[in-house]
Amino acid sequence: MSTNFGKGCHLHLIDGSAFIFRAFHALPPLTRKSDGLPIGAVSGFCNMLQRYIDGNTGPDAPTHVAVIFDKGSHTFRNDLYDQYKANRDAMPEDMRPQIPLTREATVAFNIACKEQEGFEADDIMATLAHQARDAGGRVTILSSDKDLMQLVGDGVEMLDPMKNKLIDRDGVFEKFGVGPERVVDVQALAGDSVDNVPGAPGIGIKTAALLINEYGSLEELLDRAEEIKQPKRRQTLIEKREQIELSKKLVQLDCDMELDFTLDDLEVREPDPDTLMEFLTRMEFRTLTKRLADKLNVEAPAIPDTTPEGANPPADAPEWPAIDPEKYEHVSDLAALEAWVARARETGWVAVDTETTGVNDMTCDLVGISLSVQPGEACYIPLAHKANAGDDLFADNSLAPGQMPMSEALDTLRPLLEDPAVLKIGQNMKFDAKVFARYGVDVAPIDDTMLMSYAMNAGLHGHGMDALSERYLSHTPIPIKDLLGTGKKQITFDLVPIEDAVKYAAEDADITLRLWMTFKPQLHRTQVTRVYETLERPLVPVLAQMERHGIKVDRQTLSRMSGAFAQKMAQLEEEIHELAGESFNVGSPKQLGEILFDKMGLEGGKKGKTGAYATGADILEDLATEHDLPARVLDWRQLSKLKSTYTDALQEHINADTGRVHTSYLQSGANTGRLASADPNLQNIPVRSEEGRRIREAFVAEEGKVLVSLDYSQIELRILAHMAGIDALKQAFRDGQDIHAMTASEMFNVPMEEMTSDIRRQAKAINFGVIYGISGFGLARNLRIPRAEAQGFIDRYFERFPGIKQYMDDTKAFAKEHKRVETLFGRLIHTPEIAAKGPRAGFAQRAAINAPIQGTAADIIRRAMVQMPNAIADLPAKMLLQVHDELIFEVQEDAADDLIAVAKEVMEGAALPVVQLDVPLVVDAGKGANWAEAH
């Protein structure tokens, strides 16, 4: 066989994506026995490759062969037209992890496997087909994709591997009504709904072929469009000329790509038995392993029947080198950095970590970046470490030596960090992504080890890196305190000596990569891939955007309120001291308790281990009926709270650069799937009291804009009605009834017309109690009624709605059996305490009852948030805040109603299509110049 491709050579090009899709859909959802990894498509793919090899042995056998894959999702066609392939359904979750494995399979069979960034597989095939034809060889494309038919002719033909049908010039003519050279013209006119190529509206393949045959070419047709007799057709071709020409560019394959390999690299090779056997046994394909072992005359390796849970590391995880901070690389010049970028591109992923001067990602400065592409191999790129560290007396602002310019480093890293084909792995990646965004780098796509841990292990343990490293890698990372110190002498990271920083920072990247390699295969095993992929991973950029937008807060309003509160507090304090007969710290529960119970001798007892009197609001409220002092203290406390936590503290959080307040959402903060908000917490801005609600007046829209608030009405009760299957409640929600009044009517046999607000209030408390895992004691305390009476309410409630009791018992039983509960969307919430004895068991049971309800509501609003940026992309609106069942937007005033319509639709339909609730979700909306008006 000649070593140079030429006459007599026969090239086979296999459309890899088509093979994978066919394999995926043709086979039942097989999973790998040892760990549940979905493997059906890989299995089908291997069988197809094997059948292909077996069927190509005769005199017409190919001399060269390659399987061509797509790489990344962004190609030059997306630059031409951003809607290209935009209507494609997302890839099925079970399929995604199998894609890289099919590439591995191709390599294992020793068949050339090619892909190229920015191009579709079709372009590579087009280029190779042209090269091969020009060299005098023959080409067979194994695909039935009509987009490839433009390549047919002059020794290039297609073979539909499904029907085993040859597609030559006649075949193309049959399909398109024109020869291969005019296929793109027809496609440009007819468009393609699958790839979202617009084409000419109203013109299909038939008409297109007719026109092209009449005028000879698309260009001729467009130039002479005036001559067309049919008025509608003529008008379309004239008006949509640009769209048609764009469509042609989209369907035209690039036959002239620069490839980093030659045809000679595609020569047919025999598979290496060891490599192939290793792959097949790792996939645990028993039949195929045996069949190929026989064929290759080797011993079939044994495949263990099952792997004991957690006993062995996965077969594909080689022994990792120990974590050794001495071995990490200090990158200080462009060449070294470029080498790391190249390595990351080669692997297709890279763990990234940033070091900064602080923990606030909106205000800190970037100090350095660490990368890791393989366990044990990591580097740190210091960028802004100061010279003279530790000698603050003479410290100046000059940079320490051994650092490349930050702009050069960022310019070098940007293409990598923004490359859709390279996965960036981080621990709490939202932080790093926000820092990078402030330096003009949009990191994507990302994976986050913190969120992987959260998806798998919520409720079992925390998800910080130190905890994860201890637990899953048995390694204690270098404590940050060792570098920064603590307390008053604490320094910032830019003052850490670079040699110390290298060890610490690179170790973080190394650990993150190892955690990712540990967690990635476990996502499938624990059945949370969908949760991670739909509720966690895509939320990261959404939250990052919201946080970066922030909300405008008016300092003057807050400042004025602070002054008023201070005055009122001073007045109350004076009165309290007078009533007490002595001066004391009103803010001290200990001193207050002594005044109330020792000095004044009021009823009330000691509490807890500390022996201090309890002086909570509920106790003071009871005392307030008899005495003025506790009443005044209650007033004082309310003002104190509002002043210190809100009107004062919020001002501190107004960002100097943006003039806005930027909260930080904790995505893995709450075990149920809820978000938490911190620094500052914007999820607990007062609303229940009139005085408190006025603080919301300080949250304002920019000039010409308004704030819009949309909130789910009774979402948790609706979810309960669905999950517990309570027909009466479901019907009431469908009818849009007042659910608390309806509950009251059912329970107390009061007709709706005779409902009183007091009865309704009691029913409302019961409804909420149910969601929290009701107890007689708790309800009694909430309603301030005798415990026996509260228990009577609950008994009657369960009698009337036996399904609720059933749901609670079922949920408790499920939690006991599995040590966890689940939301409707498959989120896991672990409840290890459920097995505890004593009072803790009660806690755990109530938490287990509440978690699926609260968690499902959290899942639904997360789904809405993930969809929202796309849905409102065309509106002058930004999503700013989430408060558990409420989303707050800032929008150009004249577009507020459009936004409300769009956002409402997204929110009300957010459970679909995964979950079809038996009750409607209803969203209420409001708008105004500030949050108080919008709510």
Added chain:
DNA sequence: AAATTCACG
């Protein structure tokens, strides 16, 4: 650092 209190859903 823990305990207490209180703001929200």
Added chain:
DNA sequence: GACGTACGTGAATTTC
């Protein structure tokens, strides 16, 4: 029969 209890959060303050 007695435990002690509404579910989920974050922040400010006092106390140890």
